[in-house]
Amino acid sequence: MTALPLGRARFDVPVLPDGDQGRGWAEKELSRSVYKEAEPSLLDRFWQWVGDFFSRLLEGITGVDPTLGVLFLAAGAAALLAAAVFLVRPRLNARRRKAVFDSPGIRVAVDHRRLAEEAASRGEWDTALTERLRAVIRSAEERVILEPRAGRTAAEAGQELSGAFPSAQDEIHWLARRFDEVRYGHLSAVPADAVRARDLDGLLERSSPSAGPASVSTLAVPR
Numbered sequence: 001m002t003a004l005p006l007g008r009a010r011f012d013v014p015v016l017p018d019g020d021q022g023r024g025w026a027e028k029e030l031s032r033s034v035y036k037e038a039e040p041s042l043l044d045r046f047w048q049w050v051g052d053f054f055s056r057l058l059e060g061i062t063g064v065d066p067t068l069g070v071l072f073l074a075a076g077a078a079a080l081l082a083a084a085v086f087l088v089r090p091r092l093n094a095r096r097r098k099a100v101f102d103s104p105g106i107r108v109a110v111d112h113r114r115l116a117e118e119a120a121s122r123g124e125w126d127t128a129l130t131e132r133l134r135a136v137i138r139s140a141e142e143r144v145i146l147e148p149r150a151g152r153t154a155a156e157a158g159q160e161l162s163g164a165f166p167s168a169q170d171e172i173h174w175l176a177r178r179f180d181e182v183r184y185g186h187l188s189a190v191p192a193d194a195v196r197a198r199d200l201d202g203l204l205e206r207s208s209p210s211a212g213p214a215s216v217s218t219l220a221v222p223r
Contacts, residue, residue: 098184099151100134109139113201116194125189126182132197133157133179136204140164145209154179164209171200
């Protein structure tokens with residue numbers, strides 16, 4: 001038998017890590033994408049929670065009269081449904097886009113600003129916010145930045161104004177979205193909303209509209 005060279009007669013010896021090193025190896029392994037892709041989605045976790053809820057409910061009513069058990073199950077289902085409606089319905093209503101100017105008569109921008117300021121002084125934050133968006137849109141029409149158009153929604157106005165003032169597009173979209181949430185989604189405005197909307201109104205009044213290609217199709221010739 002041919003003897004192996006001394007340098008090749010070694011065998012690999014397993015390395016036994018200490019506690020910290022082993023933890024580090026485990027964290028590195030579990031951070032691989034294959035494990036993250038296997039994680040349940042948020043919706044999966046929600047349905048898992050619903051299933052666990054009813055499982056616990058059924059365990060709790062074991063031995064109870066069947067009629068009473070059915071009542072308990074119905075009450076639990078009704079509670080879940082009520083919670084879902086409470087959380088989701090306002091946002092669904094806000095997505096039903098309706099016209100910003102939904103009352104008869106036409107007011108100029110200064111009138112809407114006055115109404116916004118008066119509402120804020122009384123602590124009526126919903127009115128303060130909605131009137132401020134109306135002031136922003138009416139001012140843009142008066143400055144010939146937007147063409148006057150009946151039935152314009154907050155989302156449409158936000159899209160058009162963003163083309164005219166791209167540097168303020170995040171705030172413009174925020175105000176349009178908050179208008180729908182407050183006016184049609186029945187979500188309440190807060191004092192910070194009124195202040196933020198007022199600041200945006202002032203910023204747009206001091207700014208000149210962009211003449212870029214994003215505004216060509218929806219905007220009139222700006223002053």
